Amino acid sequence: MSKAYPMPSLGAGMEAGTVVEWHVEPGQKVSRGDVVGVVDTEKGAIEIEIWEDAEVEAIVAAPGTKVPVGEPLLRLRTAVEEEEKEEAPAVGAEERTGGEAPPAATAEAAATAEEPAPPTEMADDEFVEEVWEEEQEASVPAEEPSRRLRASPVARKRAKELGIDLEGLQGSGQDRAITLSDVEGAAKKGGSEEAPAAAPKAAEVKEEAAEAAEVAPEADTDEDLATEAGEDRHAAMRKAIATAMARSKREIPHYYLAHTCSLEASLRWLRETNQNRSPSRRLLLAALYLKAVAGAIEEFPEFNGFWEDDAFQPADGVHPGMAISLRGGGLVAPAIHDANSRTLEELTEAIRDVVQRSRAGHLRGSEVADPTITVTSLGDRGVDTVFGVIYPPQVAIVGIGTAVERPWAEGGMVGSRRTATLTLAADHRASDGHRGALFLDRISQRLQSPEDL
Amino acid sequence: MNESDQTRVRAGIREAFRHIAPEVDLESIDPAANIREEADLDSVDAINLIVLLDKKLGVEIPESDYDQITTLQDMTRYLEAHASRDPES
Structure with missing residues (x-):
């Protein structure tokens, strides 16, 4: 069966994204969970994944194309109704693009179907390794000014393709890193005098994709692309945060609760556990915080889900989004999937991984789109109490303050304990304070027996 | 401690910071100031830094020694001392 793979919605308020690159080509088999390409959004460059086993039939949106949420990016052929594959693609394609390109691409797909998939992109792990290596290479001439040059891998790749020297560019990304937009902006600027503009050049990279893009309804003009390219990434992220937070404060009747709990048990257990570990x-x-919250959610599902269409829709899984501040400003809260059923080791690894990827700009679509509740810990920054703002359409955010030593009365005696203040900001349309209080208390209890987390 | 150990340790620290906090210019940091505050490292950055230093220099810093590496100066001294005793594994 032929079907469209649409631009995913990566959070409330996202209207469109720009295709950065494809990791697949027509004829290639893909499996559920594979990263098929990268899309540029106000949350940065996001790796988008496929949701079923399929074969790529055609690339509908070429790199550089801005595509509204829900509009097709790729055409896929799925295993079901295999016999229809002669006709279905053309029919499906016609509906969407009125198209000549998809049949052409289909022919190409058929031609290349038997060949092994070319290694167009690296697997994710290798990719991370590659970033690290690139940075190491860059750092070798340590005393030269070039050691401060920062560029995203995507930007480096495109600069190479366009023959642009990164040295001469002004970075607009995080930490002044050079982004894809900067490279394309430079290509456009430089190109206006002597060479064709960036978009046609970029199109050369994947000819079959460019063909499809010419008939794609949302293909931008060079002019639009240049405007887009000049946009400051920070400004875009700021705007996205502004939209979401303004909506939250406008629409969500927040209530706030706080609960100070002892962290002695957790910190002692952590110290003993980590003592002999590499x-x-x-x-x-x-990881303890995340697991404590995720476990408590199982008993308090009304804090895990979305307020949509005037009703609470409980989420299927427990995917807390972890608020991560980006160096140089901005914030993302990617999902740590199924946190309730993962071990502390797995959660630690997931947190370390997602923090690094958030800051390097390699988040996946599912991580951005899936959070069912947010957990924010400003503990590292010396904050006692976090008064959270819910990320709509979620209905709750759990805040965790700094672990500090406080006077603590227990059994008629005053001693000192390391403590943290847990807070809950929740949507009063979806839950009430009584349940909120019990939820916080449950999180606190779970932190008293870390060995059971 | 010979000179090559010293160079290796300094290069290792520089590389680790480049990865964790690329915008930080180590040269401009007060060597006696708290490095986590100076470089704005959170707890995840901190553990990633420790992991990288282990990988680069073969020095496994136990948690109980974290209070000995709170400044750039102390960190350098600590790593130099342990790297020379326990060369590349």
């Missing part, structure tokens, strides 16, 4: 296997306190 650095890479040491557990993070953040």
Whole structure:
């Protein structure tokens, strides 16, 4: 069966995204969970994944194309109704693009179907390794000014393709890193005098994709692309945060609760556990927090889900989004999937991984789109109490303050304990304070027996 | 401690920071100031830094020694001391 693979919605308020690159080509088999390409959004460059086993039939949106949420990016052929594959693609394609290109691409797909998939992109792990290596290479001439040059891998790749020297560019990304937009902006600027503009050049990279893009309804003009390219990434993210937070405060009747709990048990257990572990296997306190919250959610599902169409829709899984501040400003809260059923080791690894990827700009679509509740810990920044703002359409955010030593009365005696203040900001349309209080208390209880987390 | 150990340790620290906090210019940091505050490292950055230093220099810093590496100066001294005793594994 032929079907469209649409631009995913990566969070409330996202209207469109720009295709950065494809990791697949027509004829290639893909499996559920594979990263098929990268899309540029106000949350940065996001790796988008496929949701079923399929074969790529055609690339509908070429790199550089801005595509509204829900409009087709690719055409896929799925295993079901295999016999229809002669006709279905053309029919489906006609509906969407009125198209000549898809049949052409289909022919190409058929031609290349038997060949092994070309290694167009690296697997994810190798990719991370590659980033690290690139940075190491860059750092070799340590005393030269070039050692401060920062560019995203995507930007480096495109600059190479366009023959642009990164040295001369002004970075607009995080930490002044050079982004894809900067490279394309430079190509456009430089190109206006002597060479064709960036978009046609970029199109050369994947000819079959460009063909499809010419008939794609949402293909931008060079002019639009240049405007887009000049946009400051920070400004775009700021705007996205502004939209979501303004909507939250406008629409969501928040109520706030706080509960100070002892962290002695957790911190002691963590110290003992980590004592003989090599650095890479040491557990993070953040993993304990995440697991404590995720476990409590199982008993308090009304805090895990979305307020949509005037009703609470409980989420299917427990995917807390972890608020991560980006160096140089901005914030993302990617999902740690199924946090309730993962071990503390797995959660620690997931947190370390997602923090690094958030800051390097390699988040996946599912991580951005899936959070069912947010957990924010400003503990590292010396904050006692976090008064959270819910990320719509979620209905709750759990805040965790700094672990500090406080006077603590217990059994008629005053001693000192390391403590943290847990807070809950929740949507009063979806839950009430009584349940909120019990939810916070449950999180606190779970932190008293870390060995059971 | 010979000179090559010292160079290796300094290069290792520089590389680790480049990865964790690329915008930080180590040269401009007060070597006696708290490095986590100076470089704005959160707890995840901190553990990633420790992991990288282990990988680069073969020095496994136990949690109980974290209070000995709170400044750039102390960190350098600590790593130099342990790297020379326990060369590349």
